[in-house]
Amino acid sequence: MNINARETPAVAPFDSAKLDRLMEEAGIDVIVATSKHNTQYLMGGYKFIFFAAMDAIGHSRYLPVVVYERGAPDHAAYLGNRMEGGEHQNNPFWTPTVYTATWGTIDAAALAIEHLKKIGKAGTRIGIEPAFLPSDARDALGAGLEGARFIDATHTLERLRAIKTPDELAKLRTASELITQAMNATIASAREGSTKTEIIEQLRREETTRGLHFEYCLLTLGSSHNRAASPQAWGKGEVLSIDSGGNYHGYIGDLCRMGVLGEPDDELEDLLAEVDAIQHKAFARVQAGAFGREMIEAAEAELKASPSAVFTDFFCHGMGLISHEAPFLMTNHPVAYEGIDADRPLEAGMVLSVETTMLHPKRGFIKLEDTLAVTETGYEMFGSTGRGWNRGGA
Numbered sequence: 051m052n053i054n055a056r057e058t059p060a061v062a063p064f065d066s067a068k069l070d071r072l073m074e075e076a077g078i079d080v081i082v083a084t085s086k087h088n089t090q091y092l093m094g095g096y097k098f099i100f101f102a103a104m105d106a107i108g109h110s111r112y113l114p115v116v117v118y119e120r121g122a123p124d125h126a127a128y129l130g131n132r133m134e135g136g137e138h139q140n141n142p143f144w145t146p147t148v149y150t151a152t153w154g155t156i157d158a159a160a161l162a163i164e165h166l167k168k169i170g171k172a173g174t175r176i177g178i179e180p181a182f183l184p185s186d187a188r189d190a191l192g193a194g195l196e197g198a199r200f201i202d203a204t205h206t207l208e209r210l211r212a213i214k215t216p217d218e219l220a221k222l223r224t225a226s227e228l229i230t231q232a233m234n235a236t237i238a239s240a241r242e243g244s245t246k247t248e249i250i251e252q253l254r255r256e257e258t259t260r261g262l263h264f265e266y267c268l269l270t271l272g273s274s275h276n277r278a279a280s281p282q283a284w285g286k287g288e289v290l291s292i293d294s295g296g297n298y299h300g301y302i303g304d305l306c307r308m309g310v311l312g313e314p315d316d317e318l319e320d321l322l323a324e325v326d327a328i329q330h331k332a333f334a335r336v337q338a339g340a341f342g343r344e345m346i347e348a349a350e351a352e353l354k355a356s357p358s359a360v361f362t363d364f365f366c367h368g369m370g371l372i373s374h375e376a377p378f379l380m381t382n383h384p385v386a387y388e389g390i391d392a393d394r395p396l397e398a399g400m401v402l403s404v405e406t407t408m409l410h411p412k413r414g415f416i417k418l419e420d421t422l423a424v425t426e427t428g429y430e431m432f433g434s435t436g437r438g439w440n441r442g443g444a
Contacts, residue, residue, distance in 0.1 A: 060123040060146045063094030064210065072206045073120040078177035080169075081203050082162055082191070083116040085182035087371040088207045089128075090300055092116040094144060097300060098134050102263075110154025113187060115162050116145070117169075125169040129161045159190035166195060177203025212368065212376035213399035218301065219423055222370065222401055225262065225303030226421045226433030229296045232256035234436045237309035238444040242286055246271060247279045253294060262296035262303070269293070270415035277415070287312050290442065291415045295373060302373050304403055306419035307436045314439040321358065321410060322439060325418050328352045328364055328406045336396065336422055336429040342366075342379040343392040349406070362408040369403045369421065377402070400424040401432075 062069075073081065083089050090097045093116060101112040115129035127147035130137075135150040137143075147165060152158045166172045172195045178188070180202055192200070214222065236253040246269050254264040268277035272288040284290060290309035295302055308322060331352040335345035349364045356362060365384065368377045368391075377391035377400055405419035418437060422429040 060126060060144060062092075062118075062123045062126070063144055064092060066123055069118070069206075069210050070120050072209050073177065073203075076177065076201060076203065076206045077175055078120065078201050078203055078206060079174040080117060080119045080166065080171045081177040081206070082166075082183075083118070083179060083203070083207065084113055084187070085179050085207075086114065087300075088179065088182075088211075089114040089116045091207075091211055091371060092118065093128060095300060096137075096141075096143065098131060098137065100131070100133060107153060110156070111184065113152065113155045113158040113184065115158050117162060117165050119169060119171055122169070125171075127165045129158055129165070155184045155187040156190055159187040160194070163191065163194035173197030175199045175201055177201050177206060179204055179207070208376045211370060213397055214370060214401055214423070215399070218370065219399065219401070221299050221301040222303065222421065222423070223430075223432045225296055225298035225301050226305060227435075228260040228262050228298065228433075229257065229294055229303040229305050230307065230433040230435045232260055232262070232296070233292050233294060233305070233307045234440055237290060237292065237307070237436075237440045237442050240284055240290070240309070240311075240442045242311060242443065243283045244442075245281050245283050247281065249284070249290070249292075250279050253292065257294070257296045262298055265295040265297055265302070267292065267294045273410075273412055273414045275409050275415050284311050284442065287315075289318065289414045289416065291417050293417065293419060300371055302369060302371070303421065303433065304369060304373050304419065305421060305433050306405065306417045307440060308416060308418070308438075309440045309442050311442040313441070318413060318416075318439065321408060321413060321416050322418075324356045324358055324362070325406045325408055325416055326437065328356065328362070329404055329418055329420060332364070332366065332404050333420075333422065333429060333431075336402065336424060338398040338424055338426045339395050341393060341395055342377055342389075345404075346379060346392065349404075353406070358408055358410065361410060362406065364406050366402055366404050369401055373403070376400075396424045398424055398426050402429075 105111040117127040119125040126145040128145045129149045250267045257264045293306035332345040332349035381389040408416040421432040
């Protein structure tokens with residue numbers, strides 16, 4: 051199915067001038083985006099529900115494609131599955147050209163080649179996402195686009211998404227608030243003898259009931275640092291850490307809160323206070339114009355002075371459509387990427403995940419993870435409830 055009819059100029063649902071500038075800086079003439087998160091972003095939030103939780107179909111896989119030529123939104127195209135024709139009929143896509151004709155990777159690549167030839171960009175500098183472009187599709191593009199030079203556009207698209215729009219911020223705020231509500235309710239409902247598997251299942255229900263798509267829960271009980279589901283049961287006086295990711299209209303919420311079965315003793319109060327103090331040292335350095343390394347240095351200085359420094363770690367990363375995206379603030383810690391944004395100023399609209407993790411040898415896994423949106427004068431915290439000790443069995 052090929053739809054190519056538009057009476058008015060195409061208006062992209064993203065900052066096309068910014069993308070044009072980023073593409074020029076990277077030496078890219080046209081982008082062929084193939085990751086779910088970037089095709090969703092370039093399509094103004096659209097994601098085909100049939101493949102939301104899977105990719106494989108028959109002998110191949112679903113491969114959505116967005117083609118965007120620098121400075122020419124009227125040449126943009128969306129390439130989707132045959133079933134997406136109905137989606138386009140009900141809510142027309144913004145791209146002037148829409149192909150809903152694919153079932154796998156090779157036919158998606160063939161349509162991309164056809165469109166690039168149609169707009170006169172077959173032999174130019176083409177930006178691709180190497181980690182999200184299957185090898186058979188990549189080979190097909192190479193064979194069908196004589197003279198083309200392929201350039202990694204991953205960084206270009208990460209920069210495009212780094213500053214969130216008001217609508218994106220609202221979704222991230224909602225995701226965070228709903229997750230903390232679900233975690234607080236889950237901790238309160240857990241009892242002595244509740245197993246990790248049961249508690250995780252309860253969280254899944256709490257998040258789903260609130261309109262989130264449950265993605266994961268990392269849970270510890272007692273002195274254990276193991277965060278996988280198991281028959282381990284919660285006992286009186288033991289701590290619980292609950293770290294969960296929930297998805298709201300494509301945007302990730304990722305937070306961690308603490309529970310205790312009974313009343314926290316003085317040692318537990320002190321340990322969580324140490325974690326919270328490190329978090330707040332980082333928070334205090336967050337505002338537009340501040341360098342990313344400033345918050346890291348402030349948090350690490352507080353951590354170094356902490357009585358529990360030897361088994362405590364601090365980490366900070368950007369987040370949005372995915373759980374680790376620009377700004378990239380720390381190198382290989384713990385996720386293997388370079389902290390290329392540590393010496394760049396933070397910008398209003400960026401969203402950060404700030405986390406301090408204590409692996410106490412006797413009291414267990416004690417952690418806070420918070421979500422901050424950078425503002426001109428400081429920050430706004432999303433999902434701020436439940437940052438102290440939450441009582442189980444309430």
